[in-house]
Amino acid sequence: MNKILQIIRQLESAGENPKETIRKSMAQSGKKAIGCFPIYAPEELVYSAGFLPIGMWGGPKNGTLSDRYLQTFCCSIMKANTELALSGSYDMLSGIILTAYCDTMKCIMENWKMALPHLRLIPMVYPQNRKAASGVAFMEEEFTRVKAQLEELRGGQITEQELTEAVDCYDDYRRTMQQFTKLASRHPAIFTARRRHAVIKAASFMDKRVYTEKMKQIICGLEKLEPEVTDHKRVILTGLMAEPAEVLDLLEENRLFVAADDLAQETRQFSVIAPKKGSAIERMAQRIAMQDGCTFLYDAEKSRGIRLMELKKQYNADAIIFCQLKFCDPDEFDYPIIKKQMEAAEIPLLHIELEQQMESLGQIRTRLQGFAEILE
């Protein structure tokens, strides 16, 4: 038990200290790093080229450098990334894959090209008609194009075997994480909201193979433990991300346990596993085609609400918390639909508006207190 807790704490710390973790991962693996923008970047390609993929999910960075490019109503994650880039934090990266899921990201791509000519930027576009034959083909072509750029950075071709191994490695990571989140949901005493988040987030800054091995050890330990009985209410978080981490402290303060999440930064990274059939790139494209219920990918069925209801049932949860990152349009469009669906199903739903760099959490504290009382 102690050994398991030790690994959990180690990953927790890794997730909370990105800079230090990335430095260590690079030193231990001897690999150079490539930054990967949210929401889904082709990490498998990066990994197969022998680079370390690093998730770029903003941070608490404040500043005024980005004001040169962005108005005040830009989401805090893209502002933070831009601040970090302009202040030189990303100079250690050998390349950055920029994606364009929303209008803000398209502009970030363009501004960065102008503002940061010394960085090796690899822009890419994910198809929205990702299930249609045209979209699947486009996705494969886009992966192939990015692969060629990575080959150039690497100074050599990526073999099909290397690529297959990388996709398999990511399958393994995703399967492991699915197992982990199931098991973690039985341990509200161990996995406070903040710790659960940090442990999952650590994957963004570590070599996936190393991380997955550690997770397997944690799983092994957790399997032997009896589920914990506490007085927590069980909630499901949905949104782009649930940061700043101080907000997660407020969940614990109000005895709210994250039984599962539908966050782009967390579970959506591993909720879909590539099918086994086809070439590595075909498998990757299929995975994107299968990724439903995510606001950043076209979904005329709007299946996110149904997914949330399923999660609630599966994880025996009491309520849903909609974590709205301020100025994130796609999520802002999803909320009214989710609200309606949850009202019809009589599922308690709380909407909280977050910014990565928010200083005052008083209002959110009050709202969480009130919500926790309703759930009692």
Added chain:
Amino acid sequence: MDNKTSKQLLGELLDRHYAGAMQAKQEGKLVAWATSISPQELLTTMGIHTVYPENHAAAIGARKCAQEFIDYSEGHGYSSDICSYARVNLAYMDILNSEAGNIPKPDLIVCCNNICNTVIKWYENIAKELDIPMILFDIPFNHEYEISEQNTNYIKKQFLEAILQLEQITNQKFDYDKLTEVMKISTETSIWWKKAALQARAVPSPLNGFDLFNYMATIVCARGTKEGRDLFKLWYEELGEKAKQGAGPWREGQELYRVMWDGIACWPHLADTYKVLKKYGINMVTSTYPDSWYIVYDTDDLDGMARAYSSNYVNRNLDFGVDNITKLVEDYRLDGIIYHSNRSCKLMDFRQYEVQRRVEERTGVPSVVFDGDQTDPRAFSLAQYETRIQALVEMMEARKYREAEDHE
């Protein structure tokens, strides 16, 4: 169209457009809602009556009716930070009544994200709430200067997939001969639209640029029709005649400064924004609009059509944006640029500062940015707007003075 002016015809055409859609609905025919730069060719070929929520929301805004719709949407959980066209339209979808005119409820929706990705979310919600089919034309953002072959192929394939979807929805065979005809007319209409707008290159400009905002509704909804084409041809001729006579944009008052307007109009404050400019003798001679509907390709060339739908400036990279405006500065002999930082449109806004800097560096033409919104009346301050315009006048005047001195 004997003896009628293009402006009269414009009003009639729009009335017929909306009345026709209402009638089609009553007769049980299919009605579509579509985004403003959609491949309407496919819908026109299928005989589907198509109306454009952006046009309608703009009309609601211009008639100062937007607030009630915005309040309704926000009351249903929509954030005040999202596009106000969407907030107006998603409320209209429920309310279905406005003093500014009505559009029928759709049976299908057609979304083309060459104007932004926001429309995908907006249209998804319509499809979900009304339980109707949605066709998405996914036009990849061009981060490279030119439209790549990869993007062109993807778009073209989607045209063919959409035709199959339309055949299923309508239970009709797609008529490729008719498509040829519609493609031809659509291109001609676009060409006349652009030619008319280009008349404003004359000094003084025969065109009062705010008319672009009025005529825009027609290029959106009548691009695939002969009457649309003929209207723009007539407008072109009228402007040509005015230019020949050396007539300026207004009956009274001289055109002292020529500027371009970047972004969408502030519909709820259209008259105010116009009057302030006119007061200082500023004529908005062009904007990014003329090129946005310059959707030109060879008949029967689906690759060309794919490229054309991917070519509008908001879907292009920043280098293109800078070249585009630089060219407008030269072609229209501009004295200044007004950038509308439109609270609704992140895609236009978040490149504006860098474009402004680069265009100014290249052309020396002064510019100002003001805060506003396309339909939310709350996000605009007339005082701020006028102060910025005054600043622009001072800068334009100083530049003229400097240039005159250099000549001497």
